[in-house]
Amino acid sequence: MARERAVAQVGGSRADWLIDAGLLTPDQLSKANAAAQSSGQPLRTVIDRLGLVSQQAWAKAAASAWGLQTIEAGDFPKTLPVDPRLSIDYLRRNAMVILSLDGTPIIAVADPGDKSVRQALGIAFGPNIQYCVATERDIEDALLRSAEEADDDGVVAIETGPGDFDTDRLLEMANNAPTVRYLDWLFSRAVESGATDIHVEMLEKTPRVRLRIDGVLVETQPIERHLYDGVVSRLKILADMDISERRLPQDGSIRQKTAGRTVDIRVASAPTVHGEVMVLRLLDASAARARLDQLNLTPDVHKRLTAALKQPNGLILMTGPTGSGKTTTLHAGLAEINQVGRKIITIENPVEIQNPGLIQMEVRPELGWTFASALRSVLRHDPDVLMVGEIRDGETAELAVRAALTGHLVLSTLHTNRAHEAVMRLGDMGVPDFLIESVLRLAGAQRLVRLLCNECAEHTGITQTMAPLITAFAKAVPDAGPLVAGPGPV
Numbered sequence: 001m002a003r004e005r006a007v008a009q010v011g012g013s014r015a016d017w018l019i020d021a022g023l024l025t026p027d028q029l030s031k032a033n034a035a036a037q038s039s040g041q042p043l044r045t046v047i048d049r050l051g052l053v054s055q056q057a058w059a060k061a062a063a064s065a066w067g068l069q070t071i072e073a074g075d076f077p078k079t080l081p082v083d084p085r086l087s088i089d090y091l092r093r094n095a096m097v098i099l100s101l102d103g104t105p106i107i108a109v110a111d112p113g114d115k116s117v118r119q120a121l122g123i124a125f126g127p128n129i130q131y132c133v134a135t136e137r138d139i140e141d142a143l144l145r146s147a148e149e150a151d152d153d154g155v156v157a158i159e160t161g162p163g164d165f166d167t168d169r170l171l172e173m174a175n176n177a178p179t180v181r182y183l184d185w186l187f188s189r190a191v192e193s194g195a196t197d198i199h200v201e202m203l204e205k206t207p208r209v210r211l212r213i214d215g216v217l218v219e220t221q222p223i224e225r226h227l228y229d230g231v232v233s234r235l236k237i238l239a240d241m242d243i244s245e246r247r248l249p250q251d252g253s254i255r256q257k258t259a260g261r262t263v264d265i266r267v268a269s270a271p272t273v274h275g276e277v278m279v280l281r282l283l284d285a286s287a288a289r290a291r292l293d294q295l296n297l298t299p300d301v302h303k304r305l306t307a308a309l310k311q312p313n314g315l316i317l318m319t320g321p322t323g324s325g326k327t328t329t330l331h332a333g334l335a336e337i338n339q340v341g342r343k344i345i346t347i348e349n350p351v352e353i354q355n356p357g358l359i360q361m362e363v364r365p366e367l368g369w370t371f372a373s374a375l376r377s378v379l380r381h382d383p384d385v386l387m388v389g390e391i392r393d394g395e396t397a398e399l400a401v402r403a404a405l406t407g408h409l410v411l412s413t414l415h416t417n418r419a420h421e422a423v424m425r426l427g428d429m430g431v432p433d434f435l436i437e438s439v440l441r442l443a444g445a446q447r448l449v450r451l452l453c454n455e456c457a458e459h460t461g462i463t464q465t466m467a468p469l470i471t472a473f474a475k476a477v478p479d480a481g482p483l484v485a486g487p488g489p490v
Contacts, residue, residue: 015043015113021061023053042095044111044136045177055135059110063133066112071099073138076108080146085124092143092176095136096121108134140178144226167244173230174237182223183234187258189220196282196323200235202228202275214450215323232269232276239267247271253350254280266350283352290332295325304442309333314441315404317391319416324446326413327352330387333411334358343382347374348389363389375399379408388412397429404439419445 015033018024024032024047036046047053053061063070081101091097094117095110105125109117112131121129173179186209190198195211200223202208207228210217223231236243239252254265266281292302308316316333318326331353334344338357345359349371354360361378363369371388372395378386379399391397391412404410414422422443426436462470 017065018047018053018061021064023057023061028052042111044095048136055110055137059133059135062112066131066133068112069132071108071132071134071138073134073141076134076138076142078146080142083124088143092140095139097134097139097142099132104128104130106130106132108132108139110134110136110139137178137181140176141224141226144173144176144178170229170233170243171237173227174233174243176230178224179227179230179234182227183231184258186220187256187263190282191258191261191263191284198280198282200231200278200280202272202277204274212323215448216450228275232278235267235278235280236269239265241267241269246276264350264352283350290328292329292332292336295329295332301444305333305444306336308442309337309409311409311441313404313407313409313439315400315439316409316411316441317414317422317443318412318446319414319419319422319443320446321417322415324448326446327389329444329446330411330413331355334385334387337385337409342384344385344387345378345381345383346387346389347371347378348387359383370396372396372399375403379403383408385409386411390414391426391429394429394431397426397431401426401431401435401439405435410439417445419443 015029018029019026032043032047032050032052035050036043044053044055044058048055048058059070062068076097077099081098083098083101086098094114096117097108098105099108100106105121105128107121107129109131110133111117112133186198189195190211193211193213195213197212199210199212199217200207201210206225207223208219209222210219212218233243235241235254236250236252238254238256241250241252249268249270251269252267254267256263256265261284264283266283267278268281269276269278292306297305305316308314316330318329320326327348334346335355338344338355340357343359344357345361346355347361347363349363349365351360351362359381361374363371363374371390371392375386375388375396376399386400386403386408388396388400388410389412391400391414400410400412414425416422416425420443423436423440427433
């Protein structure tokens, strides 16, 4: 009797067999049905996206309710049979795929209770059809893979001329379910692992995806080859870039909510001989702002930096390689002096850390709104403290020094490896030595030190190689105390 009820209602609006299978409660099913009706999406899609029932669990329960077998992704033929009466769009839209047309047709479906699909297939092939159940994800992947196998023996050409992918096809690939699911997983994986960058790359034969964690690139689950162009196109759409342009580098940005956080993502694409590559810089907008006392600065460095921040005017410079935490240190310093009685304006590219109470501006070089032009403008807004994201040219250096001379405290960064090189770099930009001597309050060089894992770290003895390094460090920084890891000037 239960089987009869399941069979009778599996294609209806309620699918009560999910309750019989113990996958949903009546209340959950009622809400899922309402969501499916309001969104126009199939019930299986809604409950999968709501996290109520996975596609694998749906497939097993549906197969059990209908007395059918399930089929895994590895069991699909490499090239699927094609019937002119059923277009790829129709198959994809209804989540079904033809496995064989030799003798009795064998067809895999995601929802064996969809009456309209069974009626259409009955008209096309007659009543003798052998059904099996597969997940919607496996069906989608099989359709895409088979389409590519049919073109040029499975090799999708990466063209660099006018014959690039048709925009409509790129849009379709960007919006298909496997592409969306992979990017949702990738963003979540990157945020949960604390990655600062995502590198999406096409090599000679296969794609590669790497995450930069603690300064080191680590491989993660790669994109399937047939999904790569869809993933790149979707990233371009999210970043408001031109998906039809595959010959020139592009830049864009994404604001994404994932893993319970809001993440700002800077996106950069570039063409290569094997296809486009993309680098995504993750900026956690919801992360707690660092304070100076959390940066593991040595007592002497902390004291000198705090003293420089208390000066009414002058120039404070942080130097070091890209990604070493210079901006984090400057924002931590600004948080220390952020008071109602002070007007603090920052000029950045982009705004990586949002600090309450600060007036923060983002430069747009393509529109002529550069660091120099922004600095020239904000000086007319009566600021007490200015932060310039980076001093790159002589004009910006001159304006920053002039601002420091006229009663403003100016914080900025330079790309040099050592603190003393900041003086030489300013000189190379045309700033006279006597002005540098007048305005420079502090120049620090910064590095990131990787943290040891609390779970797997093990005590080890001091080797012959380590001993002289530790001795040299102790002499150079006598007040360092216990050796600790973390970002900070050295």
